[in-house]
Amino acid sequence: MLKSRTLFFTISFFLILPVLSFSQRCGSYHITHGNFSENKFYQIHKEASRSALFVKGETSHMYLEVFNGRDYRISITHDDILGGPIRFKLIDQEDDALLYDNANDNYTQEFEFTVTKSRMLIIEISVPGSSVGLEKTSQEKGLFKKDTEIGCVGVLIEHMITPRKGF
Amino acid sequence: MKQFIVFLSGFLILLIIQSIGFSQDCFEYYKQCEEYNKKHYKYDDNTTGLFLSSYKPDTVIFEAVTGINYKISICADSISIPLHFIIENEENEILFDNSSDNLTQVFEFSVNNYKKLSVIVDIDKTCNEQITNCSGCMAVIIEKAIKPRTGF
Structure with a gap:
């Protein structure tokens, strides 16, 4: 009984291992390649920061809950294979209002802001270019050449209590 | 008559042994x-x-099934020219032809629905055996890997 249980766990471990290794390909990219602030008061927002694999032309969303009385800094890093600067937008989840678009700010890869009202934000990340894999829905019969231009994007979020100004 | 039947049987056995020998010699060629x-x-x-x-x-x-990346490689070091191959579906429709991709010997792809595929490999019929090796062992290597998830 004990032997079969050990065998079961061993087999399960080896079955799960390749899946884990794929998902961890970009796991802590935002830390290892992160563009950290020089302001020592900023702390990494570990729960909100994340990394993922992207292909050229892909758009994806993540959520960030921001609180009144805090400053936030969002910085994006990416693998060179993905090409040009990453576009990112901050959207208010409640009313879909566009609060920030780095396309209007020379595609800067970092942005700092102060929050005066707590809310849930959607961070929309778009990688420039196009990919054969993303066009697959329009071709039912064919084979889809593997995307070779695939790389990591890291979104590092830092936060701190908004410093008091004046006397 | 009896002698002829014995001769014919012997000849057939030799032919079969030879063909088995050839195919078995090449069967594990992919390990190289x-x-x-x-x-x-x-x-x-x-x-x-x-x-x-x-x-x-x-x-x-x-x-081929969805969610998997496939890689087809043609390995034929003993044949001097790059091999031509096509990938067909069950309806004999050509889905990939390496002649339209510089006779590439490696092709990586995925599918968006289940497909039974045939890889058909051939050597250019104009290949001149006196100048170059037009026959020999080759391997069709089919590899697969889980397609990585992209985006958040």
């Missing part, structure tokens, strides 16, 4: 092609070695 096996990929069970000559094309059939 390990440089094709890259990280993350695993051999599909249909990976095989074949004896290929310019007289007839050979076919390897396998099943």
Whole structure:
């Protein structure tokens, strides 16, 4: 009984291992390649920061809950294979209002802001270019050449209590 | 008459042994092609070695499913020219032809629905045996890997 249980766990471990290794390909990219602030008061927002694999032309969303009385800094890093600067937008989840678009700010890869009202934000990340894999829905019969231009994007979020100004 | 039947039987047996010998010599040829096996990929069970000559094309059939990246590699170091191959579906529609991709010997792809695919490999019939090797062992290596998830 004990032997079969050990065998079961061993087999399960080896079955799960390749899946884990794929998902961890970009796991802590935002830390290892992160563009950290020089302001020592900023702390990494570990729960909100994340990394993922992207292909050229892909758009994806993540959520960030921001609180009144805090400053936030969002910085994006990416693998060179993905090409040009990453576009990112901050959207208010409640009313879909566009609060920030780095396309209007020379595609800067970092942005700092102060929050005066707590809310849930959607961070929309778009990688420039196009990919054969993303066009697959329009071709039912064919084979889809593997995307070779695939790389990591890291979104590092830092936060701190908004410093008091004046006397 | 009896002598003729014995002769014929002997001849047939020799022919069969020779063909078995050829196919078995080539069957495990793919093991010599390990440089094709890259990280993350695993051999599909249909990976095989074949004896290929310019007289007839050979076919390897396998099943492709969604969520997996496939890699087809043609390994034929003993044949001096790059091999032509096509990938067909069950309706004999050509889905990929390496002649439209500089006779590439490696093709990586995925599918968006289940497909039974045939890889058909042949040697250019104009290949001149006196100038170059137009026949020999080759391997159709089919590798697969879980397609990585992209985006958040």
